[in-house]
Amino acid sequence: MKEIGLRGIWTPTMWSCRCYAFERCPTFCATVIGIKSLEELEVSECPTLCELPRMPLLKSLKIWNCDGLNTIGDLPALKSLTVCRCERLKTLANMPALELLDVSLCPRLEQVSDYHMPALMRFKLWGLDIFKQHPTHLPSLEELVVLYLPNWDSTFTSMPCLREALFYKCPKMQTEGWIYALSELAGHEGRATQLQRLSVWNCPSARLGWKLLEQLPNLIELGLDSESAVLLPSPLPSQISTFLPSLKTLQLRDNTNVDKKVKWGRCISGCGVPLNRTT
Secondary structure (H helix, E strand, O other): OOEEEEOOOOOHHHHHOOEEEEEOOOOHHHHHOOOOOOOEEEEEOOOOOOEOOOOOOOOEEEEEOOOOOOEEOOOOOOOEEEEEOOOOOOEEOOOOOOOEEEEEOOOOOOEOOOOOOOOOOEEEEEOOOOOOEOOOEOOOOOEEEEEOOOOOOOOOOEOOOOOEEEEEOOOOOOOOOHHHHHOHHHHHHOOOOOOOEEEEEOOOOOOOOHHHHOOOOOOOEEEEEOOOOOOOOOOOOOOHHHHOOOOOEEEEEOOOOOOOEOOOOOOEOOEEEEOOOOO
8 A cells, every 4th residue: 555545544554554644633643653664744634733753764744734733853854845834833843855845824933944955956935924044055956936924034145056036025035145145156166057037026125236137147037026126227228138148038017107117118017028039
C-alpha cells in the first residue's frame, strides 16, 4: 500500500505505508510517532495537533487548517513543505534539505529558520501578518513569491540563482542591497545575474531605478507600478533595449491615475506592453 486517506481512523496496515493523508484525526501524534519509514504526509483539520514528532525520512509535508499547531520541528530529509491556515504556528525549525517552501495565511508566524537553506529553490510567502525573519542566504533560490506581508523588509544577502520574483502589497519591502544579493555569481564567477522575470506591485518602499535594472541583462519580463518605478525617468527613454537587452514584455501601472494614461508614454493602466525589438 502506497497511499491511504484517513478520517480519524487507524489500522495496523498503516505501518507498511510510506504516504498518508489525515483529515480530522484526533489521535494524530499517537498514530504516526512510531512510523519511522514515513516519506509523505498530508494533514488537514486536526485541531489537537500541536507539534509534529520527529520523522527522519519525511520528504513531503502538507498541512492545512491545524489551528493548534505551534511549531514544525527539525525534519532533516524534508524537501517540500506546504502550510496553510495554521493560526497558532509561530516558527519553522531548521530544514536543510528543503527545496520548496509554501506558507500562507498563518497570522502568528514570525520567522522561518535562522539557518541557511542551501537547497531551497522555490519560496512562497502569503498573508503573514507579523512575519519578519527568514534565511537571508539562499544560494539555490530560483523562484520567490511574496504577497501581503505588511512587516517584511526583504533583508536578502545572497540569492544569485534567482530567476523569477513577484512582490505584491509588501509596504516595507526595500530593494537596497538587491544588486549585491543578485550579482554574487556575476562578481565571483564572471556570470550575469540570472533574474528573468520581476514584478513589484503596491510596495511603496521599493525603489527600482536604472542602477538596479542595469544589473539585470537577462530580464525578459518586468512589471512595475508608479510607486516602485519612481526613480525611473519619465517618459522612459527610447533606448530601453540598450539597458535591458533581453526585455520582451514591460507592464506598467499608475496607482494614482487608474483611468488615465500612465506617465510612461502611451501605456494604459494595467496593460502589458510587448516591446518592439529589432534584430
